[in-house]
Amino acid sequence: MSAIDELVGELARLPGIGRKTALRLAFHLIKSPEDDARRLARSIVHVREKVHPCGRCGNLSEQDPCAICQSTRRDVATLCVVEESSDIMAIERTGEYRGMYHVLGGRLSPLDGIGPAELNVRPLLERVGAGEVREVVLATNPSVEGEATALYLGRMLQPLGVRVTRIARGLPVGGDLEYADGVTIAEALNGRREM
Numbered sequence: 001m002s003a004i005d006e007l008v009g010e011l012a013r014l015p016g017i018g019r020k021t022a023l024r025l026a027f028h029l030i031k032s033p034e035d036d037a038r039r040l041a042r043s044i045v046h047v048r049e050k051v052h053p054c055g056r057c058g059n060l061s062e063q064d065p066c067a068i069c070q071s072t073r074r075d076v077a078t079l080c081v082v083e084e085s086s087d088i089m090a091i092e093r094t095g096e097y098r099g100m101y102h103v104l105g106g107r108l109s110p111l112d113g114i115g116p117a118e119l120n121v122r123p124l125l126e127r128v129g130a131g132e133v134r135e136v137v138l139a140t141n142p143s144v145e146g147e148a149t150a151l152y153l154g155r156m157l158q159p160l161g162v163r164v165t166r167i168a169r170g171l172p173v174g175g176d177l178e179y180a181d182g183v184t185i186a187e188a189l190n191g192r193r194e195m
Contacts, residue, residue, distance in 0.1 A: 004030070053085075056127075058103030058120050060085040068101060075099040077134040081124060081153060083107050083141060086178040091139065094186040099137070102127060107140055107149040116152065124153070128160050135163040137192055141176050154195035165192040 001009075004026055011022035029037050053059070054066035061067065068074060068088070078099030082088055088101050104119045128136060136157050140146035150166055157164045168191025177185065 053103070053105075057101045058085070058105060058123070059088055059101060073098070076132050078137065079124075079127065079133045079135070080137040080139050082139050082177070083146065083149070084178075087139065087141075087176075090177040090180060090182075090185055091189065094182045094189065096186040096189050097137075099135075104140070104149070107143075107145040108152060109145045119149075121153070121156065125156060125160070128157060128162055133162055135165060137189070138164065138166045138195065139177065139189075142172065143174050150195070158195075164195040166195050167192045 007026045007029070008019065008022045011017055011025050012019050014022075017025070029040070050062045051060050052062075052064065054061050054064055054069055056065045056069045059066045059068060063070070075098050079102055080091065080097060080099055081102045081104060082091070083104050083106060085103055088103070091097050091101075102120070102124050104121070104124070106114055106119055108114060108116065108119070127133060136153075138150040138153055140149045140153075154164050154166075167188040172180075180188075
């Protein structure tokens with residue numbers, strides 16, 4: 001296998017990158033100054049060494065606990081449950097939400113072998129069971145798997161005596177939070193409903 005084929009193969013493994021885009025990226029990197037390629041390689045290695053899930057919420061961060069969990073200006077009584085850390089970034093861009101977060105690390109997908117045991121459900125139930133949380137906002141993606149995850153979590157959380165809400169359907173079905181615009185996410189958060 002040639003060096004170009006190897007690079008194209010690795011780039012094509014990234015989400016949303018097909019073989020054609022991977023080939024275009026590979027040739028861009030080859031044509032770029034060597035310092036640019038080395039800087040990119042260093043950045044990838046650096047982020048892998050420094051960024052880890054927060055021990056409290058699961059958000060990817062260089063600190064543990066993360067900056068959001070450390071903040072004294074956040075509402076600890078409201079907990080927003082998301083699938084991935086990228087969803088936190090999307091919600092934070094709106095400036096509308098001031099509570100805490102919990103990252104599941106995915107969504108229920110039986111076809112892919114992802115059940116409740118593969119997600120950060122137990123730490124969520126422990127956080128809510130500690131008594132400080134009064135509302136849990138389920139902000140999973142509006143896909144079939146995201147809806148199934150929200151329904152499952154709603155059933156698990158109801159007996160704990162907290163208000164369980166779901167973000168409104170201002171987001172397109174099949175879409176991901178990280179790609180939605182800030183206004184759409186803000187409207188979805190403001191229009192959340194009881195489960």
